[in-house]
Amino acid sequence: MNCIIVDDEELARAIIHQFASINTHISEANEFDSGIAAIKYLNTNPKVDLIFLDIHMPGFNGFDFIQTINSEAKIILTTSDKNFAIQAFEYDAIVDYLVKPITLERFQRAIQKALDKKPIENISETTDEMPISSSSDDLFVNVDRKLIKIDIPTIQVIEAKGDYILIKTEQKNYTVHSTLKKIEDRIQRDYFLKIHRSYIINLKEIVDIKDNSVLISKNIIPISRSKRPELMQRLNLL
Amino acid sequence: MPEKPSLDTIKKIASGDNKFEKRLLSIIRRELPQEIEQLNKNFAAFNYIKAAENVHKLNHKINIFGLEEGSKTAVKFExxxxxxxxxxxxxxxxxLEEMTRFINTL
Structure with missing residues (x-):
């Protein structure tokens, strides 16, 4: 198996790399200190069979990573935090969960689990990474090799993040390979407004507006000077 | 009596490979001060969310040194x-001071 190790801590990477070099089922192990660097690698090296993935990484965490990649690789989560175990079961690609510090014995068991698990069916045959629209209020997005349905009115904020967009709903966040422009075309509703080059907000979710920012749930979103008049016009002001 | 750092976990991970054990200690010697410095910067900036991330990362090294109570403190502090x-x-x-003292004696 070809594997990659994604962890911002060198110590953790060194331990996994050493264990991988001992394991006869692993032929190659490349290390990455960030999720973004690993995604770039995966985009040009699709033949990765296994990913050791740290959940806690600054900026772009392990779950953001899983929702973003378009890879058939199985995933073994690595973390110091046992509390993410339940969330881990939501993802088909995850085969095991290793709590740091990892021991060789536990590592070998995780590899065996990865070997035993059957390949996951690729649910989505499409290569189109855009959100797929449907009728009514449903928006389907390609996440973790599944088409996930998002109820459009539940979207609070959409944030541009480089080649990706982060869709925030009350329940969950989704990182999707797309652009604000594409999603803006798909979710044309009178309650959505682009208030900044990197943000589309749901006007119904605004808690308050202060100076040049709006509060939505716990998110403080900046308002562009050029977008402020349109925002104020769309609000039901007393 | 406060618990003391030990090399037991590192030795278990290294499984008798002295070269690898030395490499792990060398990484800790380099990474630990950097992580502490980052934590201090975030404290100085009152950025407690980032500081919590630093504490989380440091907890791996606390566990590596076998500091069970220290790890519980780290989780609570985070x-x-x-x-x-x-x-x-x-x-x-x-x-952190205890860990720094320990690594400097090796």
Whole structure:
């Protein structure tokens, strides 16, 4: 198996790399200190069979990573935090969960689990990474090799993040390979407004507006000077 | 009596490979001060969310040194920081000082 190790801590990477070099089922192990660097690698090296993935990484965490990649690789989560175990079961690609510090014995068991698990069916045959629209209020997005349905009115904020967009709903966040422009075309509703080059907000979710920012749930979103008049016009002001 | 750092976990991970054990210690010697410096910067900037992330990362090294109580303190401190409370700062810093002293004696 070809594997990659994604962890911002060198110590953790060194331990996994050493264990991988001992394991006869692993032929190659490349290390990455960030999720973004690993995604770039995966985009040009699709033949990765296994990913050791740290959940806690600054900026772009392990779950953001899983929702973003378009890879058939199985995933073994690595973390110091046992509390993410339940969330881990939501993802088909995850085969095991290793709590740091990892021991060789536990590592070998995780590899065996990865070997035993059957390949996951690729649910989505499409290569189109855009959100797929449907009728009514449903928006389907390609996440973790599944088409996930998002109820459009539940979207609070959409944030541009480089080649990706982060869709925030009350329940969950989704990182999707797309652009604000594409999603803006798909979710044309009178309650959505682009208030900044990197943000589309749901006007119904605004808690308050202060100076040049709006509060939505716990998110403080900046308002562009050029977008402020349109925002104020769309609000039901007393 | 406060718990003392040990090399037991590192030796278990290294499984008798002395070269690898030395490499792990060398990484800790380099990474630990960097992570502490980052934590201090975030404290100075009152950025407790980032500081909580630093504490989380440091917890791996606390566990590596076999500091079970220290790890429990780290988990608690991380949660407190996420709520904007840094009252456990000095307690946590004492653990880091103990680790730094220990690594410098090796």
């Amino acid at each position: 949660n407190e920081l996420r709520s904007g409370n840094c009252e456990m700062k000095s307690e946590f810093e004492a653990i």
